Each structure stands twice: as C-alpha cells, then as structure tokens.
Amino acid sequence: MLTRPFRYERAAHYADACDLLREHGDDAKVLAGGQSLLPLINIGLAQPGVVVDISRLAEGRDITVGADGYLTLGALVTHARLAADARARSAQPLLPEAAAHIGNNRVRNRGTLGGSLAHADPAAELPLVMVALGAAYEVTSGHASRSVRAEDFHLGFFTTALAADELIVSVSAPVLGPGWGWSFQEVSRRDGDFAMAAVAALVRIADGLVVEARVAAAAVSDRPVRLADVETALTGCPPGGVADRVGPLQGISPAGDAGASAQYKRRLARVLVIRALQEAAGRAGEAA
C-alpha cells in the first residue's frame, strides 16, 4: 500500500531525538533499524506524522566487556553484529545465540537491539534473554538517565516502562560466570518466523549439583516471564535429573492462534524448558 507522507527528522544525538519526541508527542515514532516500524507503516497499522531517525547516530554501537563483570551493548548494535561478535560470544553466549534466531538475515542486518527491546513483542528473542539474564537497560530523556531492570521494563503487549520522550541507550548483562551453563530453545513454524514458544535458561552447578538457575519463556504471555517455580525446584538437583523437577509451568498464559492452540503452546513451553535446562546443565558440567 502507499504510505501517507510524514516528516522525517534525522537526529544527530540521543538528546536531539528526545527533544523531537517531546515536541511531537504521540504523532512521532522512533526509527532505528525499522524492521518492525516500517512493516507496520506499510500495512497501515502505524501512521506517524513525524519519524525520528536514530539509525545514523554515531553513538550506541559499542560492545564492551567491563571489569565489573558486565557485557554492555549499545542500543544500535544490530542483531547480525551481536550474533557474530566474538567478545559477546565468549562473555555471554546466550545473547549472540538469541540474536541469531531473529527473523532472516536481512532483518538481522538492519534490526537493532534497542529497537527490539523497545518494540516489546512478546514473542521476541532479545527481551526474553534480557529477562533471563537479569539485564538492565540504560534509558535517557536527554536531560536525565535511569537504569531499568528488564523485568520491570517489559510490561505487556508492545508496552514498556519507557516514557514518551525516553530512548534506550545501552544494555548491561552479566557475563557468564564460572560453573554456569546456558541454553536458548525456540520453536517456530519455519526458520525466522515468530516463536510459538522460546525459552532461555542459565544453570550453575557446584559439587555436581544445581545450585542456581534462571529460566524465562517468551510467546506464552504478554511479556517474557521468569519461571520462578522452576528455578526454585531445581536447587540441589543432580544435572541428569532436571527433567523430573519440571512440573506444569506456572505464570504463563499462552493465547491460541492460527499456528498453535493455547494448550499446545503450554505443552511446548514445558518441553522447551526441559530441553533448555538439560542443555544448560550439560554445558555447566563441561565448564566445571
């Protein structure tokens, strides 16, 4: 379909972009990689009067591993770059693995980390791993910055804790510590489609037993959800026995769609949780 004309503003800095967002309010949309916004504009679901392009900012592209034990990623890092980055892979392999599952290679070449997090699709890979990792997002209004935990940021369907004039600048996620293993599991109808269910898991093994676990699931609720019951149930479990500790999943509420019924997704999510825990436990064992 033919797009309604809009004003185009190319921001030079985050602060400019925030000023433009304050000036234009609801009529403005932020454009980063555009891999969600432009399809929405093309099909007429979004009709912004002003598009604020942050895709050409000089800022926001760094990938750094700090002495503080955190991997920090600029919001404009593309999925393709994250998937291929050797430092990110060795610091926190869950992140590049999740990025490699996003869309097709064209989407990964343009799509950005901050864009995916701010868009907050409940089936998206990156919000899921951020919740599983306990990552924090640095957001700015141009005047002030604040840090928001991933779990507090993702509030519901395409809904986040960002104020109308705020942008994500960077993300900090803990690096994979000693004794930890990880896994990312996703099922979709075809490679690159939205997930029917996806699970990210981290397991720490000490003296041959699971001592800590972090598990989250996507596409089975209106936001990525931590599975606290599963995490608690794993404590003290031998790595070979994790499957027996996973009961029916609590805290998820999948919606049926053309691809799968709610019941199917519920069962699929449990299967993926078990696979993820087994793989993560295996990797933790190898690392120990």
Next chain:
Amino acid sequence: MSEIVTITLTINGRRITRAAGAHLTLLRWVRDEAGVTDPKYGCGEGICGACTVLMDGEPVSSCIVLAAQADGAEITTAAGLLERDGSLGPLQRAFHACHAAQCGFCTPGMLMSAAALLADGRTWSPAEIRAGLHGNLCRCTGYGPIVDAVEAAQRERAQ
C-alpha cells in the same frame, strides 16, 4: 528536514541525487526515482525477499528501509551483477543454466541474497546455501534449481 528530503544513492555504480518524499522506502526510491526496476514489491513486510538489494554490501529488504536511511550508500541490484558489456554475470548465467527462474518475480531478490553469500568468499554447503536463502520465498517452488545454481556459480568461481 521535512516531508521532502534530498538524498544521494549510488545504484549499480551510478550516482543519483534527488529530492523526493521522505516517506519513500528504498525500494520505491530505487524503482520510481532512479528507474531501476529489478527489485520487486512483494509483501511490504520484509518477509518475501523479492525486494532484496545490497546496501553497502549487505542484503536488506528495501521495502522496509527508508531511502533517507540509506543516504550516501552504495546500492546493488540484480542489474549490478551484469558484466561491463551488459552480458549476464557468472551468478546470472548459473541461474539461467540451472533453470532457476520460473515466473521470475523472486529472482532479483534471490540473486542478491545469493550474491551476498558468494561475496563472503567461503565455500558453502547446500544446507548452508538453503539457510542463506531462507528469507527469499519462491511461489513456483523452484528452490532445488536455485540452490543448484548457487552451487554451480560457487564451483565456477573456484576454478
């Protein structure tokens, strides 16, 4: 800036500057402003791959990139794969030889995703070629010959 933006693109080696609607996608700009019509409009959502072009060497869905975002970039379309004398390039010859086009609508996009694979310089297995093309849909179900063509072009390059 406003509803009209002046941008410059180098399309298949030809540098073009135009003032046009800021809302134009790279695909519409390349087709309507520059008159280069080999990339096709398929889904408008970045799923089908018919609009695939190389932007500074990387495949992108030109229907979901604003032309203004590509300002200054080098764009390569299927026509950019031709030899200097206008004859078919190696990848195009391989598509021809392997009957890798039926209706032809997906072909310009297939060629660009394949060109990006080959530009990498590695030798790809058939499975990796399939993975590399998985975002390009062919409704004539001609995937077999397309993968054959990319393999053939890869063999020719190695010789």
